[in-house]
Amino acid sequence: MPTAILEKLYKIGDEVPQSGQYLCVPCGYVQYFDEGTLFTTCDACLAGTIDGPEGYKEGEVDFWQLIVE
Numbered sequence: 001m002p003t004a005i006l007e008k009l010y011k012i013g014d015e016v017p018q019s020g021q022y023l024c025v026p027c028g029y030v031q032y033f034d035e036g037t038l039f040t041t042c043d044a045c046l047a048g049t050i051d052g053p054e055g056y057k058e059g060e061v062d063f064w065q066l067i068v069e
Contacts (some may be wrong), residue, residue: 009062012048014039022064026053030067039064 008017009025016033023030029044041048047056047063056063 007042008066010039010043010064011062012059018066021067021069023067025063025065026056033064044050 010022016022016035016037016039017037019033021030022033022039024042024045024047026047027042027045029042031043033039042063043054045056046052048059048061050057055061
């Protein structure tokens with residue numbers, strides 16, 4: 001279980017600043033991203049697309065958050 005979550009949020013297309021587990025804020029899905037790759041849409045709720053949850057339908061919305069254990 002994560003002990004802390006950093007405040008900074010990232011959107012689709014942002015470069016991943018450090019490898020680790022990232023939380024999708026709208027749905028709670030956790031996905032691993034490697035440093036230097038780009039954030040993608042959430043596989044669970046499709047946040048950042050027109051099919052995403054209310055308030056997270058635009059590609060410019062920040063929703064990935066690094067989990068610190």
